Amino acid sequence: MMTGVPTSTAPKRSRARSVLPLAVAAWVVLEIWLLTLVAEAAGGLTVFALLAGGFVLGAVVIKRAGRRAFKNLTDGMRQAQARMQAGEMPTAPPPGRGSGNAMTMLGGLLLMVPGLLSDVAGLLCLVPGVRERIAKALGRTFERRIAAAGSGSLGGAFQQARIRYPDGKVVQGEVIREEDGPAGPYDRPRPPLTP
Template sequence: MTFGATPPPSPRPPRSRARRFAPLGIAAWMVLEIWLLTVVGGATNGLTVFLLLLAGVLVGGAVIKRAGRRAWRNLTGALQTGGAPEAPRETGSGGTGNTLPMLGGLLLIVPGLLSDVLGLLCLFPPTGRLILRGADKLLTRSGSFTPGSFGDVYQQARMHRPDGKVVQGQVIHPDEPPAARRQDPPLTR
């Protein structure tokens, strides 16, 4: 038996189609945004394009700030009452909770007219519900996610490690008194 030997490299799993074409899609999106800005700039003037982009940044920042305050109020209210934070309700904001307003605000901040349109679609409740429904269908159809919310997926990912290793730990029950601390003998050399 030899010590310090490195194990043979494991073969890399094949890249998914989405990971393979994502950089190409992002590059095409950027080219489309720049082309659209030049078309609008040519039809109007540069000041109009600048004001449109500035308005997108200001409105997007206000939307993100409002959604963040709502999430913070939800969290502090839950901590004061001792419960868990509320899950997004189906009523109010079109059932989008804080996720789509945050995404819409972020898309408004990103420079570009197409991203501004998508950001506004995320903020409008009927189209927000359609976006959520489509994303839910896409994620549940892929087979790698279980039906439910992203919280369920996150919990499932935390519980099962991909390498199959078990992490040792200790379960602490709030009803039981704490166990006595273990005292190790001093080390002697």
């Protein structure tokens, strides 16, 4: 029996963090394999045209989604400003407004990534019905993760992260502002330096 050997209390690595590097490597290998198949069947110029076309289409999609998001933001700011000038309290925008911009931008980003599978995934993110289903599924997954992390709120998740890392210790204390206490000789403002 060994004594004095420190035991590790580090948290276990999550399954997703273990599998993610393997999934990315498999994705890259599959993309390269598909590109070589297309190059053998149709030629290298076709592969280049597909990759360049995907990049340009992705850039156009991201630009349009960004403009739409900026337009929604400026319209919302104008409406809020008009309500405030009329003496009303501004309200939150309706939940459906501006939805789909994030998924559209993700689709554009996937189109810009070189590869055929990423292009297919990007195009799927641009199809309206599929886009909403993916967004809902991602939203439910995010909500479940947040609920499992703590008290069910985002603040609870950050509180749990703060308590557990890096060493799990919490230091209780009190904040004392300088204006609360008496001014010492070094707290007085200094006169400006003149040449």
